Amino acid sequence: MGNCIICGKPVDGLVCESHQEDVVFEFDGNSPSQLTPDRYYRGTVDGYADFGVFVDIGDHVTGLLHRSELDRRLESLDWEPGDTVYVQVLDVRDNGNVDLGWSIRQTERDFRGKLIDAPDGEHHPEDVETNDDEGSASAGAAADEAEPSGADDETSSADDATPSADATVPNGRGAHAATAEPEPVEESLAEETEGGLNRTTVDSIGEQVGSVVHLEGEITSVRQTSGPTIFELRDETATVECAAFEEAGVRAYPDVDVDDVVALQGEVERRHGELQVETEALEILAGDERDAVADRLEEALEQEAAPTSVDLLADHDAVSAVRDELVDAATVIRRAVMETRPIIVRHSATADGYVAGAAIERAVLPLVREKHTRDDAEYHYFERRPLDGRVYDMDAATGDVTSMLEARDRHGEQLPLVVLVDAGSTAESADGYELLAHYGAESLVIDDSRTDEEIVDAVAVAVAPSLAGADVDDVTSSALAANVAAHVNDDVRDDLVHLPAVSYWEDTPEAYADLATEAGYDETGVSERREAVALEAYYQSYKDKRELVTDLLFGDGEATRAQDGNLAAHVSGQFRDKLETELETATENLESRDAGGAEVTVLDTAAFTHRFDFPTTDLLLDELHRRRDAAFTLGVDEDELRVRASDGIDVRELGEAIREAVPDGGVHVVGGRDGHVEFLQGEREAVREAALEALEELTA
Template sequence: MSPPTGTDDGAAVPDGGTIVYDLAAECTADDVEEGARYRATVNGVVDYGAFVDLSEKVSGLVHRSNLLGNYDVGDDLVVELGEVRPDGDLSFEEVRLTDYEQKHVPHGTAADVTDLDDETGDTVVVEGQVVQIKQTGGPTVFQVRDGTGVVPCAAFEEAGVRAYPDVEMDDVIRVSGRAEERDGGVQVEVDSLTVLDGDEAAAVGDDLDEALAAAAEPTDIDPLVEWPAFEKLWDDLRDVATELRKTVLEGRPIRMRHHADGDGLCASVPLQVALERFIADHYEDGDAPQHLLKRLPSKAPYYEMEDVTRDLNFALEDRTRHGQKLPLVLMLDNGSTEEDTPAYRNLRHYDIPVVVVDHHHPDPEAVEPLIEQHVNPYLHGEDYRITTGMLCVELARMIDPDLTEDLKHVPAVAGLSDRSEAEAMSDYLELAGEKGYDETDLRDIGEALDYATHWLRYSSGEQLISDVLNVDCENRERHGELVDVLAEKAERDVDEQLDAAMSHVEHERLDNGAHLYRIDVENHAHRFTYPAPGKTTGEIHDRKVAETGDPVITIGYGPDFAVLRSDGVRLDIPRMVTELTEEVDGGGVSGGGHLVVGSIKFVSGMRDAVIDALVEKMADAEIDEDLGSSTALPEEV
C-alpha cells in the first residue's frame, strides 16, 4: 500500500496525529494506509455497524463497537483505517478530534514534470501553476508549470466546451490524471483538477518561486575572447539571460524583433536557437518552441508603428484564440533611440515588457522609462565596435552553453558585417579560423545574409538563414554551397547597380577638406532590386574611400530620405538630426543611427533645404583620419 498522497514525508500518519485526509473521488485502495485518518460518508446502516465511503472506489465497515454515535445515510464522520484484511475488506474505527488539519488526497503518484516520461500509462498527481488555458475543439488544455517544467493537461467536457471554467491563469492547482505520450511529449489526461488556496496554495507557490529562481539562473560561462571593454557589459547580459529564461518558464511568449542586416541576424539567430532548445527542454508540448518564440525582422533601424501594430494585433489574437499571456518584446540591434518611443508607449498600454540589446547610439533618457532592461556599450563608455551579434552570441551561450561550438564563428561575421574595428576582431577571426573559416569566407557569409534577407523582406527565413549562418545547420557542405551561390549573386547585383550609378555621383570638397559625394538613388539607381538604397550608398562610399584615401562623406538621397556614410570625419548624426528638426521649419526631419552612419527622413518638398543644412554641418565637422566608418547602412530607410 502506498502512503497517502499529500503527507509531507510520504510516511503514514501515526496514532494521535491531527491530519485527516479527504480522498478524491477517483482514489482507490492503493491511496490509503493503515493508521491514517480519513473523512468518510455513511452509505448504509445495519445492525452490526455502518458502511462508509471514503471515495467512489474505497468503502468499508465501521463495526458498531467502534462507533461513537448514531448516524444516518449521508452523514459525515472521521474514521481511522484499522485493518486491511487479506480479502481486501477495510475496517474502520470512528475517531473524534477537536482540532485537526484536513488534506485533500488526489488519486495517483506524485510526480514532477521532468519525470513524466517514466510515468506514461500511470495515474500521476502534479501540483503547479496555470500558465496557459487553451480551448480546443475537443478538450480544454491547461499548461501547468511545476518546479521542473511545463506539461499540457487535457480536461474533457463536451467537445469544445470549457472544462473547469472557474480555473484562471496563474492559479495554483493540483491535477490528477493519466500520463500519456502525445506528439513527441507527455500529456496528462485529467481525472480531477483542484484549485488550491490558503496555506496549501502558499506552500506550493513558495516552492514554485524558489524553483523558478534557480532554473532562471543563467549558466556560468567564460567569454569567447578576453576583452576588457566587453566585460563591462557582462552583468547586464546575465540579467537579460535571467529574464529570458524566467519568461519562458512562466509561459510568456517572446516576440524577437531584430534589424534585418548581418549584425541583426548574427544576434537573433543564435538566440533563437538557444531559446528554442531551452523551451524544448522544459516543456512537454512538442509544439511549444514555435508557439512561444517568434523571430521577426525589421527593415527600419527603429521600431516602426507598422511593426508594433502588427505585433500587438498578433499578441491579442493569440491571447484570445490560444489562451496565451501577452508577450515580452525583445529588441535586438535596434530599439535604443527616441524614434522607438511611440511604439514602446503603445506596448505600455498593455503592460507588455520590452528588453533591448543594441549597439546604436542611444537616448537612454527617452527609452529607459519605457523598457525593462537595456544593454548597450554606450551606457558603459564604449561604442558601436561591440556589435549586437557579439553580445547576443554570449547571451545565447548563457542560455544554452552546448551551442558554443556552433557559434564560434558568428561574432566575426557580425563584426565584419558591421565594419567593427574593435581590438578584439583579431581574436574573433582566429576563433573562426579554428572552425575552418578565413576572412573571405566570413565576408561571404555576411554578403549572403544581406542578399537573402533583402529578398525575404518581412519573412524571418527560419531554416534558410540558419543554414547560411551555419547555426544549428545539419549539413556543412550545403551551407558552403548556399553561401557561395548567394554571395556570388550579391556581388553580381552590386556590380550591375554601381555600373549604372557611379557616373551620376556628384562631388565637391568641403571647407574642412573632406570629399563629399552625393547621388540621387531614386533616379540614378535601379529600384526594387538588390542592393537597396542604403546598401547602394555604402558600396559607392567604399569605392570612393579606396579611390581617394582621404576623409569621405557620402549621401544617397531620394524624395524624402537620405542615407549617410563617413570615413575620417567626426560626425554626430543623432545630434545633427536633432538640430535639423529644430532649425529647418516644416522639414519634418527624423532619423538617427550611429555617430558616423545613419539615415534621415523629411518631407519631400523640403529635401533641398534639409540636405543643404546637413552639408553645412558636415563641413564644420572635425577631420579625424583614424576614424573609420562604423557599419553597413540600413537595408531600407
C-alpha cells in the first residue's frame, strides 16, 4: 500500500485512478503486455510511415501513433528520429501491437509527477536511481519504505502540497498561480482593466512572454484535450490559443463557446516554440462591453478583407469581364482568413485544376501564418481537396459536410469557406451547394466553363466569364484563379504571373506568355511545368500533393532539383513517354466517319486505352484532337461518351438528340454544355450511332 503522489490518497501503488493521466511514466519493462493502457509514457521517435509515427516506449517495445490520433497533419510534425516525445498507450493488442494516442503535453514539466513503470509496480525515479547506484535493496522494497510525497505527515496534506513548477490547477489558472489561490474576481474583467491591466492585442504578445496580459476578442474554436481546454481567441490583429485547466480532460469554462465575445487574462508562454496564453480568468461579455468589442472586430475585418490592389495580371478581355467578381471573391477569401474560418479549395484533378488551386493556396497560406501563432496553422486552416471530375456532386458535398461537422463537434472549429476552382459551375452542383448552405457554410466558384444561371444564387460569388457574355474559348480557370489570388495577397503577385501560361495547352494569349518570360520561365520551362503537373495530378488524384506541386510550379532552386537535374523536366519527360505510347496505340485503332461532310474521328476508349494508367481519357482525347484535322473527336467508353469539336459544341444539345434517338438508354449529360454524356452500358452501340447522326445534323 502506498499514497498517491498527487493527492496523497492511500492506494495500491503510487498514483490513484483519478490522477493516472496527470503522471508521466518511464517504462522499465521488456514486453508490451507490461504496459498499462490509458497511461502516458515517455518515448523516443523511431521513424515515420505513411500512416503514422513509430515510437519506442523504453528499450524493448515500439508502438504506433496512427495519423488519425494526431491533432494536426502528420506532415506538420517536426519530430525527428531520436526525439523525446510523450504519448498515451491506448491499447495493447493480443499480437503485441501497441496503439498510441496523441498527448498535447510534450515536456516532462507539463505533467504533475513522474514515475517508473516496472514489471513489479510503480517506483519513484529517485528510488530506482539510488538502487542502481548502491546495488542494495530492490527497487520495489525501496518504494514501499519511501515516505510518499505530500501525504501522511501531520504537518502536511494534499491541500498544501506544492505542485510542480509548471502545474495547472483546477481554478483554471496557470503555473504562476499554482502555489496560492488568487482573490476572487468580483468585478468584470473590463472594469478591472481600467485600474489594472491595459488591453493587449494578440499581435504584440510575442514580446510579453512571461507576463500576464488582458485580451478581448471572439472565441473561434474550442477543443478539449486529455489535459486542458484550448480556446482559440481572435482579436482585430491575430489569433492565439489559450489553455485553461479544470482537471485532466474536463472542460474548463463550459459556458464559453464558439462565437462568444470574451475578455481573458492569462500569462503568455511558449509551448514547443508556439505562443500560448495560460488562462487565469475568462468572461463572456454582454451589453455595451460586447458591442464595443464586436464593433471593433467588424471594423477591422472590413478594412482588412478589402483587397489592396485591383490590378489584373494582364489585359485579357475574358478576365476583365469579371473584374468585379474577382474582387468580391478575393474579399470573401480574405475575410474567411481574418475570421479564422478554415478554407477548403475543391478543384478538378487536372493540370488546370491543380495550377488554379495552387494559385489560391500560394496567396492564402502567408495570410494564415500571419494571423495565427500556431506553427502548423496552415495545415489546419487551409486545405486543397481534388475532385473526381468537375461536378461538385452530393458525394463530394457529403464528404465535406461530414468533415466540417466532425471538426465543429470534436474541435470546436468554425464552418469553412468552400472554394470551387475549375469545377462546380453547372446545375449538377446545385444540390451540393444546397447541402453546404443548410449548415451555414459559405461557398464560391471560379470556373472557365460555360456556367449555368442556377449557380449564381447557390454561391456567394461566381467568377464565371460566360455569365458576363465573354468568350471562354481562350480563358482557363488558372488565369481566373491567379487573378483572384493576386487580389487576395498582393505580396505574392510576382509568384503568380507565370501560372496562366502554364495552364494553356495551345494558343496561349500573348500577354500571359510575355509575363512568364519576364518572370524567367521560357516556353520550355512553362511546358515542362504544365506536363509535370498533369502527370502528378493523375497519381493519387485525391491528395493535394502540396509540397510537390509547390516545387514544380514555384521553386527555382535546390527544392526543384532531383539528382539528375531539374525536377519539372524530369517529370515532364515521363509525361511525354507515357502519352506518346498511348497515342501510338490509339492512333492505330481510330475509325474515321463522315458527318455531313465533316470528319469525325472515333476511338473505342473501352477497348483501345489502358483505362487505369496514365494518361486519362480526357487528356488523351484532347491531344488526339489537337494533332488531327478532324472536325470532331469522339471517345466511346463502356457507359460514357466524350466529344471534342474544333468549333465548339453544346454537349447538352448533343445529349438531348441522343436521348430522343435512344429513349431507353438512360442518357444524361454530366458537366453541362462542356461535359460528357453518360448512358446504360447495354445501349452502347445505339448511343454511338445516335451520336454520329446527331453530329451530322448539328453540322448541316
